[in-house]
Amino acid sequence: MKGSVLYNLSLEGDKFLMGILAPELAKTSRAGQFVMLRVSESLDPLLRRPFSFYSLGKGTTAERLQPENHLQSHTQTVPGISRGIRTRSPDSVEFLYRVVGQGTRIMAHMEVGREVDLLGPLGKPFPLPTEPSQIFLIAGGIGIAPLLVLMEDLQQREPELFQRCKTTLFFGGRRAADIVGVEDFQSMDIPVHIATEDGSLGQKGLVTDLLTGRESSGEKNLPRLVYTCGPHAMMAAVARLCRQWRASGYASLECLMGCGFGACLGCVVKSPSSAAEEIPFTYRFVCKEGPTFPLEQVLW
Amino acid sequence: MKGSVLYNLSLEGDKFLMGILAPELAKTSRAGQFVMLRVSESLDPLLRRPFSFYSLGKGTTAERLQPENHLQSHTQTVPGISRGIRTRSPDSVEFLYRVVGQGTRIMAHMEVGREVDLLGPLGKPFPLPTEPSQIFLIAGGIGIAPLLVLMEDLQQREPELFQRCKTTLFFGGRRAADIVGVEDFQSMDIPVHIATEDGSLGQKGLVTDLLTGRESSGEKNLPRLVYTCGPHAMMAAVARLCRQWRASGYASLECLMGCGFGACLGCVVKSPSSAAEEIPFTYRFVCKEGPTFPLEQVLW
Amino acid sequence: MVENPHLSVKLGSLILKNPVMTASGTFGYGLEFEPYLDLGKLGAIVVKGLSLKPRLGNPTPRIAETPAGMLNSIGLQNVGIEAFLSEKLPLLSKFGTPVIANIFGETIEEYCAVARRSEESGAVAAVEANISCPNVSKGLDFAQNPQATLKITQALRKATSLPLIIKLSPNVTDIRVIARAAADGGADALSVMNTVLGMAVDIRTRKPRLATVTGGLSGPAIRPIALRALWQVRQAVNLPLIGIGGIMSAEDALEFLIVGASAIQVGTANFVDPQSSVKIVDGLRTYCQENNIADVNSVVGTLKSDPI
Amino acid sequence: MVENPHLSVKLGSLILKNPVMTASGTFGYGLEFEPYLDLGKLGAIVVKGLSLKPRLGNPTPRIAETPAGMLNSIGLQNVGIEAFLSEKLPLLSKFGTPVIANIFGETIEEYCAVARRSEESGAVAAVEANISCPNVSKGLDFAQNPQATLKITQALRKATSLPLIIKLSPNVTDIRVIARAAADGGADALSVMNTVLGMAVDIRTRKPRLATVTGGLSGPAIRPIALRALWQVRQAVNLPLIGIGGIMSAEDALEFLIVGASAIQVGTANFVDPQSSVKIVDGLRTYCQENNIADVNSVVGTLKSDPI
Ligand SMILES: Cc1cc2nc3c(=O)[nH]c(=O)nc-3n(C[C@H](O)[C@H](O)[C@H](O)COP(=O)(O)OP(=O)(O)OC[C@H]3O[C@@H](n4cnc5c(N)ncnc54)[C@H](O)[C@@H]3O)c2cc1C
C-alpha cells in the first residue's frame, strides 16, 4: 500500500512525528496494530520496519502536539528538521518514531509528498474496555506510541464509555526529552504522571516507582485495566504489579521482525504453555498473535 | 568533496542536466576529466559512478539549453521532473547524464539543495589544440558530454585560438531524443551536423556516414584535430577515419570503474605494446591514463 | 510479440505452470500469503521445513539484518508433519498449485518417515529434502559430505516415489561433488542453494546478533554466490535445477534461468514484498512477450560464455 | 575518558601502530592514495598481489557491481616483484608504515622466490601469502586443501624469516581445518578472509558480467560470512588473526575485533571512499575514548556468547 508523507516533524530529542495520507489504512486499522514500512527502494536496508500507529487521524485534539524545530537539537545523528505542519484528517495516520538506526534515520529525512510503502494493518488490536473502569496507561519512552491511538479509538467509537472510564497516563523516560506527546493526552483530559531517571522532568526514578505501594492506599487507587508499552523490563514490572492489583493488563511488545505477517517465524516470544502440553513453554508470534498480548500470555 | 545540487533538469528522452555547486572542483578541473559520484549513502548501490564534466561553469553561453518539463515524456522509468533552473556560475559544474540503471535513476530524483559526494577531478584532461586548426568534434549520444566543456575551456583559456580554430560538431544518435545540448554548441558558433539512425533528426544513418568520403572533396574539408566520445564501435570507426585523414585524434573512453583513481585495476583497455615489449598488447587504465587517450593508444 | 508465452516447466515428472516457486521457510505454510496474492498463480509452493515431530525452534533473537541480506536461525520451528497434513494441507490444496513438502530430520530414518507421510497424504506433489540447514546440526551437515549426501538420497529414493528434490548447501569446498552424489543417489532435481553460514555482532552488547551465534545468510547479498553455485552444478549433473538465492525480481530470476535453472525459488523477497513471487511470474511473462519468446524453457541454459 | 588510547597491536613479531591495514588489491601500491590520506597513519599497507614476473591480468570486464558488493576478476595484474621493489617500495617506505607484500605464484617455488626477494629488499615488514585467489587457478586452490596449505606454508616458512601471514579462503567446507594446517605449517598470523566465489549475468546479452565468468565477491554483502569464518578460525587456532571482509566503518571493524581479530583490513571500502582506512583508525580511537578503553587490545576476543 502506498502512502504519501503529509508532515514529518522533529520533536524533542531524536523523536519525530510523521503524518501519512493513507485513506485505506486510516479506515481499516485499529489501535495496537502496526504497519511494516519500507524506508527505501534500495536493497540496503532490506527489511521493512515495524511501527505502531500513534494516531489514526480520526481523533480531534484541541491542543496539538507542539512540534519544535530542533535545528540546534542535542541529537547529533539527525538534522532535526521539521517538514510540513500537523494536519490530521480521517484519511491520515500518524507514527511517532525515534531515530535509532539506519532505517529511522532515512525516515527522518523524508520530505513532504514523498511516497512511502506500507504493509498493514498488521497484528492484533488492543481490546478496548467493555465497561467503565479505572484505566492505567503505562508507557516508557517511545512506548507511548500505541497508547494515544487506543484512547482516541475508544473516544471515537464509544464516547460515553470513554467518559465513564477514569484513565491516567504514567509515563517514564530517561530524561525529559523522552517525554513526548503529553499534550495529546492532556487534551483528552487524561492526567499525566511523569518520571524520568535523571529527574529532569516529573519525579526522579522509574515509571514503576510512581506505581508501587498503591495497594495500601486503597482499592479506588488501583486500576481494573492496564495498557502498557515500553522497555521489556518495565513491562515485566508492570505485569508483576497487575498480578498484585488483580488487574487485567495488555502489553504491546517489540521484537525484531523479518516480515510482520507470520511468514518468517522470527518474532517469537516465550509464552506459558497450557497445562495439557508437556513442554516448559511455547512460542507465540509477536506479529500475528500480538503485538498486543494479555500480560499473562507472556513469560516475562 | 561535497557539492550541492543547484538544478536537475529533465531533457529529451531519458537525459538530465545536473548543476552542482562545487567551487573547488569548478576551479581545479579541466575538460575531459571526470568525477566519481556517490549517488546514495546506502550500501546499495555500493560503488561510485563516473561522470565527465559537461560544463565547468566558466563558459558563458548566450542561448541556454532549453530544459523541457517532460511529465508526459516517452520514458517510462523516469518521472522526468525538472528541478530548479539552469544558472551556471564560476563555482558550479554540470553533468549531462542519461538514466540507464539504478544509480542514474537515483540521480534523476535528486532535489535542489541535496548534498552530493564527489571524488575528483580524476583522469587526464583532453589536450587543448596548440595552434589554429580545423577541429571535428564527433559525438554519439551521451558522448556529447565531455565535448562541450572542451570548447568552453578553450574559449575561456585561449579565446583567440578558439576564434581561429574552425570547429564543427558531428553528432549522432539512434533517435531525435538522443540529440541534446546542440544549442550550447550553436551559441558558441560551432556548426552542428546531426545524424540519427531512425532519421527522426538530421541525416538518417550513423554519424560516421556524415564523415566518410571527405578525402575526395579536398584537404580543406579534413580536420587536423579530432575529439570523439560515444559508443565504442563509433570511436573505433573514427579512429580509422583519423588514420585515413592523417589527423590527430583523442577519444574519451567509457569503462566500468571500481574506484576511478588507479586502485582497483578494473578499468583496463587494450593498448598496442611498444616495439620493445614482447607482449602482444598492454593494458592501460582508463581512469588514470585516460579517460582521454590519443586514438592510436587504443587497440580498437 | 508473443501474447501468451508458454511458461510451464518440468522438473522430472513434476509439472509447474510457471518456473516460480516459493522458498521453504520464507512462505510459512502458504496460507499466510492469502491476503496478498492469488496462491493459484504460483508455479509451486514449498512450505516451511517439516519434521516428524513439532519443533519449538531456536531462542531469540532469530533474525538480524545485514547489508542487502539477513541472517536467520529459526531452528526449523514447525508444526510437525502430522499437523501440517491435517490442518494446513487441506486448505492449501484448494489453490491448484503443487505443494512441495520441504523435509528434514535428525536421522535418515526421520527424513524417510516424513517423506513417506507426505506421499501417503496424496496431496503433496514432491518432496524437497533440506540436507543442508546450518542452524540445527551441531557438526557438519549431510550436504557437506558426498557420502552422506549419497546415502540420504538413496534412502529417500527408496522411501518415496514422489519427485525427490535435494537441496544443496553452498557451505562446501566443491558443490559439484555433492551435486553428483545427489544425482547418483537418485534425485529427480536439485535445489541450489540454501543459505550461507554467517554471523553478526552487536558491538554495544558484544553479543552475537543471533542467539545461536551463527545463522543462515539470505537475500540479494548472496545472489552472486547462488548463481555461481548453480553454474558449477549445471556443469556437473544432468538433472533439472532450481535456482535459489537473493531473487528479488524477474530480472534476477532470468539470470538463474539463463545459467541453467529450470525453475527458481523466491525466498527473502517474500518478506520485503509479500507479492514478490507473483510479480516475478508476471515479470517473466512480460519479458517473454517483449522479447518474442514463445516458451520460457528456451531461455534456460542459454548463457553465452566464451571459453577463456 | 581516555584521551590517548593505546591502539598499537602485535601480530607475532610485527608491531602495528593501530589495527587498521589495507587489503591487498584494493589499495594499489599505496601511492595511489597519497592524494587522499596520510599513509603514515595506517597500521600497515598491504600491496597488490605480487608475482615473480609481471602479469597482464584478465580480459575485461573485470568488475561488476552486485547488491552491497562487487565481483572482481582482475587476474592479479601486477608489475612483478622486481619492479615493485625498485620503483614502488622506495617511495612507499618513507611513510614509516609497515609495508606488507601480498604474494602469489603458480608453484610453491614461485611463492618462495617472491618471499625471498621481499625479505632481501630489507624494506618489507611481512609477507602475506594469497593461497586462495579464485581468479587465476583453474582448479582448486591451495587454500581449499589442508595438505596443500600445510605444504606451502612450510615451504614459505623455510624461505623467509619475515613474519608470515597466510590468507585463507572462505570457499571451503570447513575453514578450521585449513587454519590448523596453516598454523601447523608455521604461519605467524592468518588473514581471514579472501573473496567469495561469485558470478553475475547480464540478462540483455546473456553473458556473464565478468570475462572470466566467475570472480571474487567482496564488500559489505560478505561481512556476515567473514565474521563467521573468523569466529570459526578463532576457535581452531591460537595465532593472531586479521579480519577481512566488507569492513566499511569503525563499527564494522569492532565486530571483527570483538570476535577475535587483532587487526583488520579495509578492502572494497577504499573504492567507495579512499579515506575509509584512516577514518576507521580515527573511529576506533574515538570509540576507545568514549568508552573509556585504554587499550584497543582489550576489546579483542571479547565476544559474549552464551553456550546454547
Ligand atoms: C510492533 C512494533 C511496533 C513498533 N512501533 C514503534 C513506534 O511506534 N515508534 C518507534 O519509534 N519504534 C517502534 N518500534 C520499533 C521500531 O520498529 C525500530 O525502532 C526500528 O525498526 C528501528 O529501525 P532502524 O533501521 O532505525 O534501526 P536498526 O537498528 O538499524 O535496525 C536494524 C534491524 O533491527 C530492527 N530493529 C531495531 N530496533 C528494533 C526494535 N526496537 N523493535 C523491532 N525491531 C527493531 C529493524 O527493524 C531492522 O530490521 C516498533 C516495533 C515493533 C515490533
Ligand SMILES: Cc1cc2nc3c(=O)[nH]c(=O)nc-3n(C[C@H](O)[C@H](O)[C@H](O)COP(=O)(O)OP(=O)(O)OC[C@H]3O[C@@H](n4cnc5c(N)ncnc54)[C@H](O)[C@@H]3O)c2cc1C
Ligand atoms: C569516464 C567516464 C565518464 C562518463 N561520463 C558520463 C556522462 O557524462 N554522462 C553519462 O550519462 N554517462 C557517463 N558515463 C557513463 C556512466 O558512468 C554510467 O552510465 C553510469 O555509471 C551508470 O550507472 P547506473 O547505476 O545508472 O547503471 P547500472 O547499469 O545500474 O550500473 C551498474 C554498474 O555498472 C557501471 N556502468 C554502467 N554503465 C556504465 C558505463 N556506460 N560506463 C561506465 N560504467 C558503467 C556503473 O558505474 C555501476 O558500477 C561515463 C563513464 C565513464 C567511465
Ligand SMILES: Cc1cc2nc3c(=O)[nH]c(=O)nc-3n(C[C@H](O)[C@H](O)[C@H](O)COP(=O)(O)O)c2cc1C
Ligand atoms: C527465515 C528463513 C527460514 C528458512 N527456513 C528454511 C527451511 O525451513 N528449509 C529450507 O530448506 N530452507 C529454509 N530457508 C532457506 C530458503 O529456502 C532459501 O534457500 C534461502 O533463503 C536463499 O534464498 P533467498 O536469498 O531468496 O532467501 C530459510 C530462509 C529464511 C530466510
Ligand SMILES: Cc1cc2nc3c(=O)[nH]c(=O)nc-3n(C[C@H](O)[C@H](O)[C@H](O)COP(=O)(O)O)c2cc1C
Ligand atoms: C579489486 C580487488 C582486487 C583484489 N586483489 C587481491 C590480491 O591481489 N591479493 C589478495 O590476497 N586479495 C585480493 N583481493 C581480496 C581483498 O584483499 C579482500 O580479501 C577482499 O576484497 C575482502 O575484503 P573487502 O570485502 O573489504 O573488500 C582483492 C579484492 C578486490 C575487490
Ligand code: FES
Ligand atoms: S515477523 Fe515474521 S513471523 Fe513475525
Ligand code: FES
Ligand atoms: S577504476 Fe579502479 S583502477 Fe581504474
